[in-house]
Amino acid sequence: MEKIKRIKTIETRDLAKSTKNGGCGECQTSCQSACKTSCGVANQHCENKNK
Amino acid sequence: MVHQYKLNGINIVLDTCSGSVHVVDDLAYDIIALFENTSPSEITERISEKYAFREDIKEQDIKECISDVEDLKKSGKLFTEDTYKDMAFDFKAKKPVIKALCLHVAHTCNLNCTYCFASQGKYQGNRALMSYEVGKQALDFLISRSGTRKNLDVDFFGGEPLMNFDVVKKLTAYGRSQEEIHDKKFRFTLTTNGMLIDDDVISFVNKEMDNVVLSLDGRKEVHDRLRKDYRGRGSYDIIVPKFQKLVKERNNCKYYLRGTFTHNNVDFTNDILHMLDLGFTELSMEPVVCASSDPYALTKEDMPILLEQYELLAKEMIKRKKEGKEFTFYHYMIDLTGGPCIYKRIAGCGSGTEYMAVTPWGELFPCHQFVGDTKYSLGNIWDGVTNTDMQNEFKLCNAYARKECSDCWAKLYCSGGCAANAYHATGSIKGIYEYGCELFKKRIECAIMIKSVEDVE
Numbered sequence: 001m002e003k004i005k006r007i008k009t010i011e012t013r014d015l016a017k018s019t020k021n022g023g024c025g026e027c028q029t030s031c032q033s034a035c036k037t038s039c040g041v042a043n044q045h046c047e048n049k050n051k
Numbered sequence: 052m053v054h055q056y057k058l059n060g061i062n063i064v065l066d067t068c069s070g071s072v073h074v075v076d077d078l079a080y081d082i083i084a085l086f087e088n089t090s091p092s093e094i095t096e097r098i099s100e101k102y103a104f105r106e107d108i109k110e111q112d113i114k115e116c117i118s119d120v121e122d123l124k125k126s127g128k129l130f131t132e133d134t135y136k137d138m139a140f141d142f143k144a145k146k147p148v149i150k151a152l153c154l155h156v157a158h159t160c161n162l163n164c165t166y167c168f169a170s171q172g173k174y175q176g177n178r179a180l181m182s183y184e185v186g187k188q189a190l191d192f193l194i195s196r197s198g199t200r201k202n203l204d205v206d207f208f209g210g211e212p213l214m215n216f217d218v219v220k221k222l223t224a225y226g227r228s229q230e231e232i233h234d235k236k237f238r239f240t241l242t243t244n245g246m247l248i249d250d251d252v253i254s255f256v257n258k259e260m261d262n263v264v265l266s267l268d269g270r271k272e273v274h275d276r277l278r279k280d281y282r283g284r285g286s287y288d289i290i291v292p293k294f295q296k297l298v299k300e301r302n303n304c305k306y307y308l309r310g311t312f313t314h315n316n317v318d319f320t321n322d323i324l325h326m327l328d329l330g331f332t333e334l335s336m337e338p339v340v341c342a343s344s345d346p347y348a349l350t351k352e353d354m355p356i357l358l359e360q361y362e363l364l365a366k367e368m369i370k371r372k373k374e375g376k377e378f379t380f381y382h383y384m385i386d387l388t389g390g391p392c393i394y395k396r397i398a399g400c401g402s403g404t405e406y407m408a409v410t411p412w413g414e415l416f417p418c419h420q421f422v423g424d425t426k427y428s429l430g431n432i433w434d435g436v437t438n439t440d441m442q443n444e445f446k447l448c449n450a451y452a453r454k455e456c457s458d459c460w461a462k463l464y465c466s467g468g469c470a471a472n473a474y475h476a477t478g479s480i481k482g483i484y485e486y487g488c489e490l491f492k493k494r495i496e497c498a499i500m501i502k503s504v505e506d507v508e
Contacts (some may be wrong), residue, residue: 005069006079006116007064009128010506014158015070015393015463016127016134022392028238029204030152041399042495043384044391047202
Protein backbone atom coordinates (compact mmCIF):
# COMPACT_ATOMS: atom_id res chain seq x y z
CA MET A 1 0.00 0.00 0.00
CA GLU A 2 1.35 3.40 -0.96
CA LYS A 3 2.61 5.47 1.99
CA ILE A 4 0.29 8.40 2.79
CA LYS A 5 1.99 11.74 2.25
CA ARG A 6 1.31 13.58 5.50
CA ILE A 7 3.67 16.51 4.99
CA LYS A 8 3.77 18.53 1.79
CA THR A 9 6.69 20.94 1.70
CA ILE A 10 5.96 23.94 -0.50
CA GLU A 11 8.86 25.28 -2.52
CA THR A 12 10.33 28.33 -0.80
CA ARG A 13 13.51 30.34 -1.04
CA ASP A 14 16.02 28.93 1.45
CA LEU A 15 16.92 31.87 3.69
CA ALA A 16 20.08 30.20 5.02
CA LYS A 17 21.39 29.71 1.47
CA SER A 18 20.60 33.32 0.61
CA THR A 19 23.39 34.43 2.94
CA LYS A 20 25.76 33.48 0.10
CA ASN A 21 24.21 35.32 -2.82
CA GLY A 22 21.91 37.85 -1.16
CA GLY A 23 22.27 41.44 -0.04
CA CYS A 24 22.48 43.23 -3.41
CA GLY A 25 19.89 45.80 -2.31
CA GLU A 26 18.17 46.14 -5.69
CA CYS A 27 14.72 45.14 -4.43
CA GLN A 28 12.10 47.83 -4.18
CA THR A 29 11.99 49.72 -0.93
CA SER A 30 8.88 48.30 0.67
CA CYS A 31 7.44 51.60 1.82
CA GLN A 32 7.47 52.90 -1.73
CA SER A 33 4.58 50.72 -2.72
CA ALA A 34 1.07 50.72 -1.44
CA CYS A 35 1.38 50.95 2.20
CA LYS A 36 3.35 53.69 3.93
CA THR A 37 2.26 52.28 7.22
CA SER A 38 3.21 48.83 8.34
CA CYS A 39 4.24 46.69 5.47
CA GLY A 40 7.14 44.45 6.45
CA VAL A 41 9.21 43.01 3.65
CA ALA A 42 7.40 39.78 2.95
CA ASN A 43 5.65 41.07 -0.16
CA GLN A 44 8.74 42.23 -1.99
CA HIS A 45 10.32 40.37 -4.88
CA CYS A 46 14.00 39.66 -5.21
CA GLU A 47 15.52 41.47 -8.19
CA ASN A 48 18.88 39.78 -8.05
CA LYS A 49 19.31 37.93 -11.32
CA ASN A 50 22.07 35.82 -9.81
CA LYS A 51 20.21 34.43 -6.85
CA MET B 52 11.47 28.24 15.75
CA VAL B 53 8.32 26.74 14.34
CA HIS B 54 4.87 28.24 14.08
CA GLN B 55 1.86 26.09 13.33
CA TYR B 56 -1.72 27.15 12.75
CA LYS B 57 -4.99 25.93 11.26
CA LEU B 58 -6.86 28.18 8.87
CA ASN B 59 -9.61 27.56 6.35
CA GLY B 60 -9.39 23.81 6.95
CA ILE B 61 -5.64 23.68 6.24
CA ASN B 62 -2.86 22.82 8.70
CA ILE B 63 0.23 24.92 8.09
CA VAL B 64 3.67 24.72 9.67
CA LEU B 65 6.24 27.51 9.22
CA ASP B 66 9.91 27.24 10.01
CA THR B 67 11.10 30.76 10.80
CA CYS B 68 14.79 30.63 10.02
CA SER B 69 14.71 28.65 6.79
CA GLY B 70 11.52 30.31 5.55
CA SER B 71 10.05 26.84 4.89
CA VAL B 72 6.31 26.25 4.59
CA HIS B 73 4.70 22.83 5.09
CA VAL B 74 1.09 21.79 4.63
CA VAL B 75 0.42 18.81 6.89
CA ASP B 76 -2.37 16.48 7.94
CA ASP B 77 -3.74 16.34 11.50
CA LEU B 78 -1.40 13.52 12.53
CA ALA B 79 1.76 15.32 11.36
CA TYR B 80 0.47 18.56 12.91
CA ASP B 81 0.15 16.95 16.32
CA ILE B 82 3.51 15.18 16.04
CA ILE B 83 5.31 18.39 15.09
CA ALA B 84 3.74 20.17 18.09
CA LEU B 85 5.36 17.61 20.42
CA PHE B 86 8.60 17.01 18.52
CA GLU B 87 11.00 19.46 20.12
CA ASN B 88 10.38 18.64 23.75
CA THR B 89 9.21 15.03 23.71
CA SER B 90 11.08 11.79 23.03
CA PRO B 91 9.99 9.72 20.00
CA SER B 92 8.70 6.94 22.23
CA GLU B 93 6.60 9.32 24.28
CA ILE B 94 5.30 11.00 21.12
CA THR B 95 4.29 7.57 19.81
CA GLU B 96 2.51 6.76 23.06
CA ARG B 97 0.64 10.03 23.32
CA ILE B 98 -0.34 10.20 19.67
CA SER B 99 -1.44 6.53 19.67
CA GLU B 100 -3.74 7.37 22.54
CA LYS B 101 -5.12 10.48 20.85
CA TYR B 102 -5.74 8.65 17.58
CA ALA B 103 -6.98 5.39 19.10
CA PHE B 104 -10.37 5.96 17.44
CA ARG B 105 -8.76 6.06 13.98
CA GLU B 106 -8.60 2.57 12.51
CA ASP B 107 -6.53 3.83 9.60
CA ILE B 108 -3.71 5.06 11.85
CA LYS B 109 -1.43 2.43 13.33
CA GLU B 110 1.69 2.75 15.44
CA GLN B 111 3.78 2.21 12.29
CA ASP B 112 2.18 5.25 10.64
CA ILE B 113 3.06 7.39 13.65
CA LYS B 114 6.67 6.19 13.66
CA GLU B 115 7.00 6.85 9.93
CA CYS B 116 5.68 10.37 10.39
CA ILE B 117 8.12 11.03 13.24
CA SER B 118 10.88 9.83 10.93
CA ASP B 119 9.69 12.22 8.19
CA VAL B 120 9.86 15.11 10.65
CA GLU B 121 13.37 14.09 11.65
CA ASP B 122 14.38 14.03 7.96
CA LEU B 123 13.02 17.54 7.52
CA LYS B 124 15.01 18.70 10.51
CA LYS B 125 18.19 17.11 9.12
CA SER B 126 17.63 18.75 5.73
CA GLY B 127 17.29 22.20 7.27
CA LYS B 128 13.58 22.67 6.69
CA LEU B 129 12.17 22.31 10.18
CA PHE B 130 13.41 23.32 13.65
CA THR B 131 16.34 25.13 12.06
CA GLU B 132 18.76 27.07 14.24
CA ASP B 133 18.82 30.85 14.26
CA THR B 134 22.28 31.70 12.99
CA TYR B 135 21.51 35.22 11.87
CA LYS B 136 21.83 37.21 15.07
CA ASP B 137 25.47 38.17 14.53
CA MET B 138 24.74 39.22 10.97
CA ALA B 139 22.23 41.75 12.26
CA PHE B 140 24.84 43.50 14.35
CA ASP B 141 27.20 43.85 11.42
CA PHE B 142 24.81 46.40 9.98
CA LYS B 143 26.12 49.19 12.18
CA ALA B 144 29.58 48.88 10.71
CA LYS B 145 28.35 49.21 7.13
CA LYS B 146 28.25 52.63 5.48
CA PRO B 147 24.70 52.97 4.20
CA VAL B 148 23.95 53.39 0.57
CA ILE B 149 20.87 55.52 -0.13
CA LYS B 150 18.60 54.04 -2.76
CA ALA B 151 15.18 55.54 -2.14
CA LEU B 152 13.72 58.94 -1.36
CA CYS B 153 10.23 60.05 -0.46
CA LEU B 154 9.98 63.57 -1.89
CA HIS B 155 7.53 65.75 0.00
CA VAL B 156 6.83 67.98 -2.98
CA ALA B 157 3.91 69.59 -1.16
CA HIS B 158 3.45 70.34 2.52
CA THR B 159 -0.10 71.41 1.81
CA CYS B 160 -3.26 69.70 0.76
CA ASN B 161 -6.59 70.43 -0.89
CA LEU B 162 -8.44 68.07 1.41
CA ASN B 163 -8.94 68.27 5.15
CA CYS B 164 -9.03 64.57 6.08
CA THR B 165 -9.87 64.18 9.74
CA TYR B 166 -7.36 61.42 10.41
CA CYS B 167 -4.39 62.84 8.49
CA PHE B 168 -1.18 61.74 10.21
CA ALA B 169 0.51 64.78 8.65
CA SER B 170 -1.80 67.44 10.12
CA GLN B 171 -3.57 68.01 6.81
CA GLY B 172 -0.31 67.90 4.89
CA LYS B 173 1.60 70.49 6.91
CA TYR B 174 3.49 68.10 9.20
CA GLN B 175 3.14 70.45 12.17
CA GLY B 176 4.87 73.23 10.22
CA ASN B 177 4.25 75.81 7.51
CA ARG B 178 2.57 75.15 4.18
CA ALA B 179 5.11 74.93 1.37
CA LEU B 180 5.76 73.58 -2.10
CA MET B 181 9.13 72.07 -2.96
CA SER B 182 10.98 74.13 -5.57
CA TYR B 183 12.44 72.46 -8.66
CA GLU B 184 15.94 73.42 -7.45
CA VAL B 185 15.48 71.62 -4.13
CA GLY B 186 14.02 68.58 -5.88
CA LYS B 187 16.88 68.49 -8.38
CA GLN B 188 19.40 68.66 -5.57
CA ALA B 189 17.54 65.79 -3.83
CA LEU B 190 17.86 63.63 -6.94
CA ASP B 191 21.54 64.55 -7.33
CA PHE B 192 22.06 63.69 -3.66
CA LEU B 193 20.40 60.32 -4.17
CA ILE B 194 22.48 59.52 -7.23
CA SER B 195 25.72 60.53 -5.55
CA ARG B 196 25.02 58.46 -2.42
CA SER B 197 23.65 55.37 -4.19
CA GLY B 198 26.92 53.59 -4.76
CA THR B 199 26.56 50.77 -7.25
CA ARG B 200 22.79 50.39 -6.78
CA LYS B 201 21.10 50.59 -10.13
CA ASN B 202 17.42 50.75 -9.09
CA LEU B 203 16.52 54.02 -7.35
CA ASP B 204 13.01 54.43 -5.93
CA VAL B 205 11.52 57.91 -5.71
CA ASP B 206 8.01 58.63 -4.65
CA PHE B 207 6.22 61.91 -4.96
CA PHE B 208 4.37 62.45 -1.70
CA GLY B 209 2.89 65.15 0.46
CA GLY B 210 0.40 66.61 1.43
CA GLU B 211 -1.02 66.38 -2.04
CA PRO B 212 1.75 66.16 -4.65
CA LEU B 213 -0.50 67.18 -7.56
CA MET B 214 -0.65 70.65 -6.03
CA ASN B 215 2.93 70.86 -7.29
CA PHE B 216 2.40 68.99 -10.53
CA ASP B 217 4.74 71.13 -12.63
CA VAL B 218 7.65 70.35 -10.33
CA VAL B 219 6.73 66.66 -10.34
CA LYS B 220 6.91 66.66 -14.13
CA LYS B 221 10.18 68.55 -14.27
CA LEU B 222 11.83 66.36 -11.63
CA THR B 223 10.75 63.21 -13.43
CA ALA B 224 12.27 64.53 -16.65
CA TYR B 225 15.46 65.44 -14.81
CA GLY B 226 15.71 62.00 -13.24
CA ARG B 227 15.29 60.34 -16.62
CA SER B 228 18.00 62.57 -18.12
CA GLN B 229 20.46 61.32 -15.51
CA GLU B 230 19.80 57.59 -15.92
CA GLU B 231 22.18 56.84 -18.76
CA ILE B 232 24.90 59.17 -17.46
CA HIS B 233 25.06 57.43 -14.09
CA ASP B 234 23.78 53.95 -15.09
CA LYS B 235 20.74 54.21 -12.86
CA LYS B 236 17.10 53.31 -13.26
CA PHE B 237 14.54 55.46 -11.50
CA ARG B 238 11.28 53.91 -10.38
CA PHE B 239 8.84 56.69 -9.70
CA THR B 240 5.64 56.41 -7.68
CA LEU B 241 2.98 59.04 -7.08
CA THR B 242 0.47 59.00 -4.22
CA THR B 243 -2.61 61.18 -4.67
CA ASN B 244 -6.02 61.95 -3.18
CA GLY B 245 -7.29 62.26 -6.75
CA MET B 246 -8.93 65.68 -6.57
CA LEU B 247 -6.65 67.24 -9.19
CA ILE B 248 -6.50 64.33 -11.63
CA ASP B 249 -7.29 65.47 -15.18
CA ASP B 250 -6.35 64.25 -18.64
CA ASP B 251 -2.87 65.82 -18.43
CA VAL B 252 -2.20 64.07 -15.13
CA ILE B 253 -3.52 60.78 -16.47
CA SER B 254 -1.36 61.01 -19.55
CA PHE B 255 1.77 61.86 -17.54
CA VAL B 256 1.24 59.33 -14.76
CA ASN B 257 0.54 56.50 -17.16
CA LYS B 258 3.65 57.32 -19.17
CA GLU B 259 6.14 57.98 -16.37
CA MET B 260 5.03 56.50 -13.04
CA ASP B 261 5.98 52.87 -12.36
CA ASN B 262 3.30 52.80 -9.71
CA VAL B 263 0.52 55.12 -8.60
CA VAL B 264 -1.24 55.00 -5.23
CA LEU B 265 -4.82 56.29 -5.27
CA SER B 266 -6.42 57.07 -1.91
CA LEU B 267 -9.96 55.75 -1.50
CA ASP B 268 -11.34 54.39 1.77
CA GLY B 269 -14.09 52.30 0.23
CA ARG B 270 -17.86 52.80 0.46
CA LYS B 271 -19.03 56.40 -0.10
CA GLU B 272 -20.37 56.83 3.43
CA VAL B 273 -17.10 55.52 4.87
CA HIS B 274 -14.87 57.59 2.59
CA ASP B 275 -16.83 60.83 2.91
CA ARG B 276 -17.04 60.63 6.70
CA LEU B 277 -13.35 61.44 7.02
CA ARG B 278 -12.04 62.52 3.61
CA LYS B 279 -13.64 65.90 3.13
CA ASP B 280 -12.54 69.19 1.66
CA TYR B 281 -12.25 72.45 3.59
CA ARG B 282 -15.94 73.16 3.06
CA GLY B 283 -16.88 69.86 4.66
CA ARG B 284 -17.88 68.19 1.38
CA GLY B 285 -16.97 64.54 0.81
CA SER B 286 -14.56 63.78 -2.02
CA TYR B 287 -15.87 60.38 -3.18
CA ASP B 288 -18.08 61.57 -6.08
CA ILE B 289 -15.27 63.68 -7.55
CA ILE B 290 -12.42 61.19 -7.34
CA VAL B 291 -14.01 57.84 -8.20
CA PRO B 292 -14.62 58.61 -11.90
CA LYS B 293 -11.14 60.10 -12.13
CA PHE B 294 -9.57 56.99 -10.62
CA GLN B 295 -11.61 54.76 -12.92
CA LYS B 296 -10.45 56.67 -15.99
CA LEU B 297 -6.81 56.69 -14.93
CA VAL B 298 -6.78 52.98 -14.17
CA LYS B 299 -8.58 52.06 -17.38
CA GLU B 300 -6.04 54.02 -19.41
CA ARG B 301 -3.29 52.30 -17.46
CA ASN B 302 -4.68 48.91 -18.58
CA ASN B 303 -5.70 48.16 -15.02
CA CYS B 304 -2.18 47.47 -13.78
CA LYS B 305 0.68 48.93 -11.72
CA TYR B 306 -1.47 50.91 -9.34
CA TYR B 307 -3.00 50.46 -5.92
CA LEU B 308 -6.28 51.74 -4.67
CA ARG B 309 -5.31 52.33 -1.08
CA GLY B 310 -7.77 52.79 1.76
CA THR B 311 -7.46 53.46 5.44
CA PHE B 312 -9.77 51.68 7.86
CA THR B 313 -10.69 53.05 11.28
CA HIS B 314 -12.87 52.21 14.26
CA ASN B 315 -15.77 53.49 12.11
CA ASN B 316 -15.43 50.69 9.55
CA VAL B 317 -13.96 47.62 11.21
CA ASP B 318 -15.96 45.62 8.63
CA PHE B 319 -13.39 46.84 6.09
CA THR B 320 -13.82 43.77 3.88
CA ASN B 321 -17.05 45.41 2.76
CA ASP B 322 -15.02 48.41 1.62
CA ILE B 323 -12.72 46.14 -0.34
CA LEU B 324 -15.74 44.46 -1.96
CA HIS B 325 -17.00 47.92 -2.86
CA MET B 326 -13.69 48.77 -4.51
CA LEU B 327 -14.03 45.55 -6.51
CA ASP B 328 -17.58 46.53 -7.50
CA LEU B 329 -16.18 49.81 -8.81
CA GLY B 330 -13.92 47.79 -11.12
CA PHE B 331 -10.61 48.11 -9.28
CA THR B 332 -8.54 44.96 -8.71
CA GLU B 333 -5.20 46.13 -7.26
CA LEU B 334 -6.09 46.95 -3.71
CA SER B 335 -4.54 47.88 -0.41
CA MET B 336 -6.10 48.66 2.95
CA GLU B 337 -4.23 49.94 5.99
CA PRO B 338 -5.14 50.53 9.62
CA VAL B 339 -5.30 54.20 10.59
CA VAL B 340 -2.23 55.81 12.19
CA CYS B 341 -3.39 58.15 14.95
CA ALA B 342 -3.40 58.82 18.68
CA SER B 343 -5.26 56.19 20.72
CA SER B 344 -7.44 58.99 22.11
CA ASP B 345 -8.83 59.88 18.69
CA PRO B 346 -12.48 58.79 18.29
CA TYR B 347 -11.70 56.83 15.11
CA ALA B 348 -8.69 55.00 16.62
CA LEU B 349 -8.80 51.20 16.58
CA THR B 350 -9.60 49.68 19.98
CA LYS B 351 -8.88 46.47 21.82
CA GLU B 352 -12.48 45.42 21.22
CA ASP B 353 -12.04 45.92 17.47
CA MET B 354 -9.19 43.40 17.27
CA PRO B 355 -11.16 40.12 17.07
CA ILE B 356 -13.39 41.65 14.40
CA LEU B 357 -10.38 42.81 12.37
CA LEU B 358 -8.71 39.41 12.59
CA GLU B 359 -11.89 37.79 11.35
CA GLN B 360 -12.09 40.33 8.53
CA TYR B 361 -8.63 39.34 7.28
CA GLU B 362 -9.73 35.70 7.23
CA LEU B 363 -12.95 36.55 5.39
CA LEU B 364 -10.96 38.54 2.86
CA ALA B 365 -8.57 35.65 2.27
CA LYS B 366 -11.46 33.24 1.68
CA GLU B 367 -13.10 35.72 -0.68
CA MET B 368 -9.86 36.05 -2.62
CA ILE B 369 -9.64 32.27 -3.07
CA LYS B 370 -13.29 32.10 -4.11
CA ARG B 371 -13.01 34.88 -6.68
CA LYS B 372 -9.86 33.40 -8.18
CA LYS B 373 -11.75 30.14 -8.80
CA GLU B 374 -14.49 32.17 -10.47
CA GLY B 375 -11.99 33.89 -12.76
CA LYS B 376 -12.35 37.19 -10.90
CA GLU B 377 -8.89 37.38 -9.40
CA PHE B 378 -7.78 40.48 -7.48
CA THR B 379 -4.66 41.62 -5.63
CA PHE B 380 -4.58 42.62 -1.99
CA TYR B 381 -1.24 44.14 -1.16
CA HIS B 382 -0.65 42.39 2.14
CA TYR B 383 -1.50 39.03 0.66
CA MET B 384 1.19 39.33 -1.98
CA ILE B 385 3.98 36.96 -1.06
CA ASP B 386 6.57 35.38 -3.32
CA LEU B 387 7.63 32.20 -1.57
CA THR B 388 10.32 31.21 -4.07
CA GLY B 389 11.56 34.61 -5.19
CA GLY B 390 11.02 36.76 -2.14
CA PRO B 391 13.56 38.81 -0.23
CA CYS B 392 16.88 37.31 0.86
CA ILE B 393 17.87 37.04 4.51
CA TYR B 394 19.64 40.42 4.43
CA LYS B 395 16.44 42.20 3.48
CA ARG B 396 14.43 40.09 5.90
CA ILE B 397 16.65 41.25 8.73
CA ALA B 398 17.18 44.85 7.62
CA GLY B 399 13.56 45.76 6.91
CA CYS B 400 12.27 48.85 5.19
CA GLY B 401 15.58 50.71 5.32
CA SER B 402 14.15 53.86 6.88
CA GLY B 403 16.83 56.26 8.02
CA THR B 404 19.55 54.36 6.18
CA GLU B 405 18.80 53.45 2.58
CA TYR B 406 15.47 55.28 2.45
CA MET B 407 14.72 58.83 3.60
CA ALA B 408 12.10 61.51 3.31
CA VAL B 409 12.93 64.99 2.01
CA THR B 410 10.93 68.07 3.06
CA PRO B 411 10.20 71.02 0.74
CA TRP B 412 13.20 72.75 2.34
CA GLY B 413 15.55 69.86 1.68
CA GLU B 414 15.73 68.50 5.20
CA LEU B 415 16.19 64.75 5.61
CA PHE B 416 14.10 62.53 7.90
CA PRO B 417 14.12 58.73 8.32
CA CYS B 418 10.72 58.47 6.60
CA HIS B 419 7.53 60.45 6.07
CA GLN B 420 6.22 59.45 9.50
CA PHE B 421 9.04 61.27 11.28
CA VAL B 422 8.90 64.49 9.28
CA GLY B 423 8.30 67.49 11.52
CA ASP B 424 9.74 65.80 14.63
CA THR B 425 12.96 67.81 14.97
CA LYS B 426 14.96 65.30 17.00
CA TYR B 427 14.68 62.89 14.06
CA SER B 428 16.14 65.31 11.53
CA LEU B 429 19.07 63.51 9.89
CA GLY B 430 20.60 66.42 7.98
CA ASN B 431 19.89 67.89 4.56
CA ILE B 432 20.40 67.20 0.89
CA TRP B 433 23.42 69.54 0.60
CA ASP B 434 25.43 68.42 3.62
CA GLY B 435 24.10 64.89 3.69
CA VAL B 436 23.44 62.97 6.89
CA THR B 437 25.00 64.89 9.78
CA ASN B 438 23.04 63.36 12.64
CA THR B 439 24.98 60.13 12.52
CA ASP B 440 23.99 59.15 16.07
CA MET B 441 20.36 59.05 14.99
CA GLN B 442 21.23 57.22 11.80
CA ASN B 443 23.08 54.60 13.85
CA GLU B 444 19.92 54.01 15.84
CA PHE B 445 18.06 53.31 12.62
CA LYS B 446 20.89 51.11 11.33
CA LEU B 447 20.29 48.80 14.26
CA CYS B 448 16.54 48.89 13.88
CA ASN B 449 16.01 45.46 12.46
CA ALA B 450 14.56 42.02 13.14
CA TYR B 451 16.99 41.42 16.01
CA ALA B 452 16.80 44.83 17.67
CA ARG B 453 13.82 44.22 19.93
CA LYS B 454 13.75 41.70 22.73
CA GLU B 455 10.04 41.08 22.13
CA CYS B 456 10.88 39.79 18.65
CA SER B 457 13.35 37.18 19.83
CA ASP B 458 10.76 34.45 20.18
CA CYS B 459 8.34 35.71 17.53
CA TRP B 460 7.89 33.50 14.48
CA ALA B 461 7.00 36.47 12.27
CA LYS B 462 10.20 38.45 12.74
CA LEU B 463 11.72 37.58 9.37
CA TYR B 464 8.51 38.54 7.60
CA CYS B 465 8.08 41.89 9.33
CA SER B 466 11.78 42.59 9.99
CA GLY B 467 10.91 43.77 13.46
CA GLY B 468 8.07 46.04 12.40
CA CYS B 469 7.66 49.69 11.55
CA ALA B 470 9.97 52.01 13.52
CA ALA B 471 7.44 54.83 13.31
CA ASN B 472 4.64 52.70 14.74
CA ALA B 473 6.98 51.62 17.54
CA TYR B 474 7.89 55.24 18.30
CA HIS B 475 4.27 56.43 18.37
CA ALA B 476 3.23 53.52 20.58
CA THR B 477 6.13 53.45 23.02
CA GLY B 478 8.24 56.59 22.62
CA SER B 479 11.14 54.57 21.21
CA ILE B 480 11.83 53.21 17.74
CA LYS B 481 13.07 50.07 19.46
CA GLY B 482 9.70 49.45 21.06
CA ILE B 483 6.97 47.42 19.44
CA TYR B 484 3.45 48.35 18.49
CA GLU B 485 1.67 45.27 19.79
CA TYR B 486 -1.58 46.05 18.03
CA GLY B 487 0.25 46.19 14.71
CA CYS B 488 2.03 42.91 15.48
CA GLU B 489 -1.28 41.09 15.93
CA LEU B 490 -2.65 42.41 12.65
CA PHE B 491 0.60 41.63 10.84
CA LYS B 492 0.76 38.03 12.05
CA LYS B 493 -2.80 37.37 10.98
CA ARG B 494 -2.11 38.87 7.53
CA ILE B 495 0.94 36.68 6.99
CA GLU B 496 -0.94 33.59 8.13
CA CYS B 497 -3.66 34.44 5.60
CA ALA B 498 -1.19 35.19 2.81
CA ILE B 499 0.59 31.87 3.28
CA MET B 500 -2.71 30.00 3.53
CA ILE B 501 -3.76 31.42 0.17
CA LYS B 502 -0.46 30.30 -1.35
CA SER B 503 -0.91 26.86 0.19
CA VAL B 504 -4.30 26.50 -1.46
CA GLU B 505 -2.84 27.54 -4.81
CA ASP B 506 0.06 25.13 -4.41
CA VAL B 507 -2.12 22.17 -3.52
CA GLU B 508 -4.41 22.81 -6.49
